[in-house]
Amino acid sequence: MKSLLDERHLVSSFYVFFLIFTNIIGIGIMSFQRDITKDAGYDAWISIILSSISIHILVWMIYRILGIANNDVIHVHKFYFGKWIGGLFNIFVIFYFLILALIVFRVYIEVVQVWLFPLMKTWQISLILLVLIYYVVSGGFRVITGMCFWGTIIPFIILFPLNFFSLEFANFHNLLPVFNHSVKEIVSSSKAMLFQYVGFETLFMFYPFIKNPDRSQKWAHIGLLFSSLLYLIIALITFVFFSEGHLNQTIWPTLTQMKIAKFPLIERVEFIVVSMWLLLILPNISVKIWAGCRAIKKVINVKQRISLFIVLVLFFIIANVLKERSQIERLNEMYSNIAFYFVYLYIPFLFLHIHIKHKITK
Amino acid sequence: MKLCFLSIFSLPFFLSGCGIHERIIDDVQIIEALGYDREEGKVKGIAIYPTFAEQGNVKLKIYKTVSDSYEDILPRMNAKSAYPIETGKLDFVLFGKEYATQGIEDVITNFARNPNTGSRMQLGIAENTAEDILQSSKHVNLSFHLSEKINQNIESGNLPKMNLHMFLNNSYQEGRDQILPYLILEEGQIKIDGLALLKNGKYINHINLRKSFILKTLIDGSHNGQYKTKITQNKKEGFILLKNLNAKTTYTVEKSEGIPRIFIDLTIHAEIEKASSWFDLKKDKDIVKLKRILNEHFKEEVQSLISLAQGYNVDPIGLGEKVRATSRNWDYQRFMDIYPELKTTVHTNVYILNTGIEE
Numbered sequence: 101m102k103s104l105l106d107e108r109h110l111v112s113s114f115y116v117f118f119l120i121f122t123n124i125i126g127i128g129i130m131s132f133q134r135d136i137t138k139d140a141g142y143d144a145w146i147s148i149i150l151s152s153i154s155i156h157i158l159v160w161m162i163y164r165i166l167g168i169a170n171n172d173v174i175h176v177h178k179f180y181f182g183k184w185i186g187g188l189f190n191i192f193v194i195f196y197f198l199i200l201a202l203i204v205f206r207v208y209i210e211v212v213q214v215w216l217f218p219l220m221k222t223w224q225i226s227l228i229l230l231v232l233i234y235y236v237v238s239g240g241f242r243v244i245t246g247m248c249f250w251g252t253i254i255p256f257i258i259l260f261p262l263n264f265f266s267l268e269f270a271n272f273h274n275l276l277p278v279f280n281h282s283v284k285e286i287v288s289s290s291k292a293m294l295f296q297y298v299g300f301e302t303l304f305m306f307y308p309f310i311k312n313p314d315r316s317q318k319w320a321h322i323g324l325l326f327s328s329l330l331y332l333i334i335a336l337i338t339f340v341f342f343s344e345g346h347l348n349q350t351i352w353p354t355l356t357q358m359k360i361a362k363f364p365l366i367e368r369v370e371f372i373v374v375s376m377w378l379l380l381i382l383p384n385i386s387v388k389i390w391a392g393c394r395a396i397k398k399v400i401n402v403k404q405r406i407s408l409f410i411v412l413v414l415f416f417i418i419a420n421v422l423k424e425r426s427q428i429e430r431l432n433e434m435y436s437n438i439a440f441y442f443v444y445l446y447i448p449f450l451f452l453h454i455h456i457k458h459k460i461t462k
Numbered sequence: 463m464k465l466c467f468l469s470i471f472s473l474p475f476f477l478s479g480c481g482i483h484e485r486i487i488d489d490v491q492i493i494e495a496l497g498y499d500r501e502e503g504k505v506k507g508i509a510i511y512p513t514f515a516e517q518g519n520v521k522l523k524i525y526k527t528v529s530d531s532y533e534d535i536l537p538r539m540n541a542k543s544a545y546p547i548e549t550g551k552l553d554f555v556l557f558g559k560e561y562a563t564q565g566i567e568d569v570i571t572n573f574a575r576n577p578n579t580g581s582r583m584q585l586g587i588a589e590n591t592a593e594d595i596l597q598s599s600k601h602v603n604l605s606f607h608l609s610e611k612i613n614q615n616i617e618s619g620n621l622p623k624m625n626l627h628m629f630l631n632n633s634y635q636e637g638r639d640q641i642l643p644y645l646i647l648e649e650g651q652i653k654i655d656g657l658a659l660l661k662n663g664k665y666i667n668h669i670n671l672r673k674s675f676i677l678k679t680l681i682d683g684s685h686n687g688q689y690k691t692k693i694t695q696n697k698k699e700g701f702i703l704l705k706n707l708n709a710k711t712t713y714t715v716e717k718s719e720g721i722p723r724i725f726i727d728l729t730i731h732a733e734i735e736k737a738s739s740w741f742d743l744k745k746d747k748d749i750v751k752l753k754r755i756l757n758e759h760f761k762e763e764v765q766s767l768i769s770l771a772q773g774y775n776v777d778p779i780g781l782g783e784k785v786r787a788t789s790r791n792w793d794y795q796r797f798m799d800i801y802p803e804l805k806t807t808v809h810t811n812v813y814i815l816n817t818g819i820e821e
Contacts, residue, residue, distance in 0.1 A: 214577060215577045269623065269625075269627060269628060271631075273780075273783050273784065273786075273787045276786075276787035276788070277786075277787060277788060277789070280790055342631060343632070343634055343635030344635060345631075345634030345635040345636070346630050346631045346634040346635060348634070349571075349574075349630075356581070359580065359581040360581045360582065360627060362582060367550070367580070368550070368578075368580070370577075
């Protein structure tokens, strides 16, 4: 299929791997262990696998939807639902991406404030980050993809190995007895796990920017597989490192378990880790903001630079309004509910709708 | 436009100066050990801090303060200090016995709240008061020697693996009670004299270093530790010092109605490090005999340690955890009710790998 966009804007299909991976692995990997064990206890590793499988199916659906339309989701909405209902869906999509980026942005600031600089004001750190984000996003999609590449490589080399230091204190009895939770508990823990995979839907927006998009599906699945493996390994390490009661008390288990690593000269590795995490967070937020701005451009035809600027100003304001941890938590919870319906209901609905329409018009 | 960009991009550099609370090592007061005592209904805090007069020359000094509860011990010390007190390097917290009998869990869980607290921080219980121990450790003039003492004994002595993280793991989890090193003063020097057994953060009793070797092999297995035992043969008495090279314990839980039975299989690979001279180690027959004696001995020791723990109603070995790992309907309360009557069957295999380079 021929692409709609100029060749120089496109990225080759191989990069979908990095785009998917960095979009999934963001802020959640620091704290997901506690959320998923709330229901399923230490059987929660099963739900990581289950939700990963469901996301694989959804990615396949997204590829079918976009393959038929050969365009992004904004176009699909307009084409299949008409100007008004489609427009409504499009506005939802804009907010969906932007709020997700906002949550990641605000939680990262919170982590920096709690772990590194308790006295640093939110406006100072958010201003610095937003300037950086503006720089990345205004560079266009290819620049963001480049960031994604480094955002995958660097943390994988530096951050991932640090988790293994905690195996010194591993207690494998924690994992036993296996399958001690009901199916219902595991399913509701999979639901909590879903929020950690949210972000892969940006595929809806960047699909037209892929060279040979139909050949890129394999890379999307591999990216997904890698990220769920990363989740699984880190979760298992956490489970053997923390007792279940202790994990319930820990807000950021991944960071706390890195605290056990000890090096000469570096007393606390997690300080470096939080700083390095920016390299993961930056492309993660950038892709989502880019997707939001791209959607705005296609809906109301505003130049992307202008909408980006307005969005970032709004980010700055909202990030400062959200002061307490409980507020951030509430936003997070509300969003994860919406994301649940969007991902598990809306995407299959869209998939069926388009397939039926496609068959009829044929 | 270019100017505008330049000013925006220079912003981070200007901004990075403000708000960051710099903590340069010369401008903070690092404390390296902290002690809590109960004194006439009040809490007494003792902190050791190093001062560096010249390169390579450390002098340890002490802050003391009294408060009606533990929470504001550090702020009170801060009021005495020329520099703000930092707990980032704090790696030993000691509790007096009297304080520990009333519970230390609050102090420790609140330490864990602080991101600066290291997970490898060591904790301990002092025989009398924490003040005695810390006061005498002042003269050592060696930074971190208290926590190093414990770490060294974990790595090559008779102490099982312990640190702040493991303490928290055990205190939040059902199925294993906490243990902490028990420190005494011997001829003005600080000595680790075994392990203190705790329940819900409250000191119950302590066991000596020989028992703590047994406990160590029961908890995590070990590749180190030394163990002295008395041998009687042909009406002669003698001692043997075993050097443990590799010990491993496996547990099998047999579920029966009511009270579960736990089979403990202990394997020790040891080297004879010292033995009384009348002992003949050349003959195979004698070695076999010795092995039998040692097997009996360890079996007895393990049994007596378990029944001792059962008598105190504490579970330092983590038998509860072993039962939990094999049962579907885990009820901690019920387990603690039947814990004193829990049956254990011990089987030991002692292998004497060698006797050094001479027989």
